[in-house]
Amino acid sequence: MAPKKILLDCDPGLDDALALLLAHTDENLELVAVTTVGGNVALSSTTRNALQLREYLGFDSVPVAAGADAPLARPAENAAHVHGEEGLGSLTLPAAVLPPADLHAVDLIIDTLRASPGTVHLIATGPLTNIALALRREPAIAKWAASFVIMGGSFTRGNATPAAEFNIYADPEAAEIVFAAGWQVVMVGLDLTLQAMATPEIVRRMHLLGPLGTELVVPLSTFWTNPDGSEPHGQAVHDLCAVAYITRPDLFRSRPAAVEVETHGRFTVGMTVVDFESPEPNALVPVDLDVDGFWEHVLGAWETLSSRHPRA
Ligand code: BDR
Ligand code: CA
Numbered sequence: 001m002a003p004k005k006i007l008l009d010c011d012p013g014l015d016d017a018l019a020l021l022l023a024h025t026d027e028n029l030e031l032v033a034v035t036t037v038g039g040n041v042a043l044s045s046t047t048r049n050a051l052q053l054r055e056y057l058g059f060d061s062v063p064v065a066a067g068a069d070a071p072l073a074r075p076a077e078n079a080a081h082v083h084g085e086e087g088l089g090s091l092t093l094p095a096a097v098l099p100p101a102d103l104h105a106v107d108l109i110i111d112t113l114r115a116s117p118g119t120v121h122l123i124a125t126g127p128l129t130n131i132a133l134a135l136r137r138e139p140a141i142a143k144w145a146a147s148f149v150i151m152g153g154s155f156t157r158g159n160a161t162p163a164a165e166f167n168i169y170a171d172p173e174a175a176e177i178v179f180a181a182g183w184q185v186v187m188v189g190l191d192l193t194l195q196a197m198a199t200p201e202i203v204r205r206m207h208l209l210g211p212l213g214t215e216l217v218v219p220l221s222t223f224w225t226n227p228d229g230s231e232p233h234g235q236a237v238h239d240l241c242a243v244a245y246i247t248r249p250d251l252f253r254s255r256p257a258a259v260e261v262e263t264h265g266r267f268t269v270g271m272t273v274v275d276f277e278s279p280e281p282n283a284l285v286p287v288d289l290d291v292d293g294f295w296e297h298v299l300g301a302w303e304t305l306s307s308r309h310p311r312a
Contacts, residue, residue, distance in 0.1 A: 150167070173263055
């Protein structure tokens with residue numbers, strides 16, 4: 001079967017970097033473009049991180065385009081307290097030589113989807129600003145995307161606030177546009193992603209990947225919870241789940257739902273209000289994960305790169 005083409009809109013970000021690594025290594029995926037957005041850290045840093053990861057991993061021919069540096073209607077939030085001031089925790093990658101693409105992320109998203117309708121899967125693992133801007137300019141992208149998967153939201157509680165998950169909280173007006181665009185949003189939210197933790201046992205297996213593991217995967221997976229491997233619950237790898245969903249939806253049990261985004265609530269702004277009983281669903285919400293199958297899939301894909309990685 002031909003690999004599935006994907007465009008990844010992201011804000012690297014520890015777990016965005018892991019998502020990029022899976023997008024690059026899963027032999028059933030073809031990464032065709034990367035777009036960046038301000039989120040975990042400022043746009044200049046998320047773009048620099050994406051460019052450095054591209055060269056470190058060697059997908060030099062895949063365009064990386066910078067997008068929105070601020071949310072649609074409110075000041076930028078960040079998550080540097082989780083991802084570190086530069087966005088990739090303790091990791092220092094060599095400076096990138098190749099520049100970003102000479103067009104805005106919104107144009108790259110529209111052009112890529114327009115060029116082959118029905119074949120490119122769109123994944124968003126940061127605030128939804130670029131996607132909302134693309135929909136405003138070209139609503140037909142909602143028809144052209146082969147599927148649309150986000151990491152964001154939740155149906156129980158949040159992490160940025162008790163009610164709101166970070167990616168939705170950072171730009172709720174953009175999220176509102178995205179959920180109302182007439183496509184099915186696969187909402188890989190916190191309730192799902194918190195099932196897939198990089199526990200000490202998983203981190204031990206990451207070390208077995210050789211230099212790719214010790215230089216890249218382990219630092220990205222242990223920065224804020226368990227640098228010494230002693231935290232039993234491990235670190236979350238949210239965005240990785242969204243990329244895994246494209247080739248392995250069988251690992252997820254998902255339910256249709258109508259999702260609305262709260263944009264005004266004093267205590268609830270950024271909340272995704274999920275109605276599993278609605279007769280008019282606009283979303284598919286993964287609720288349960290085959291955790292062992294997920295890690296077999298992810299570590300198996302990374303092993304393939306490990307064996308051909310220049311530093312391995
Ligand atoms: C999401 O927020 C970011 O900090 C992570 O990269 C992930 O996309 C989790 O709430
Ligand atoms: Ca992210």
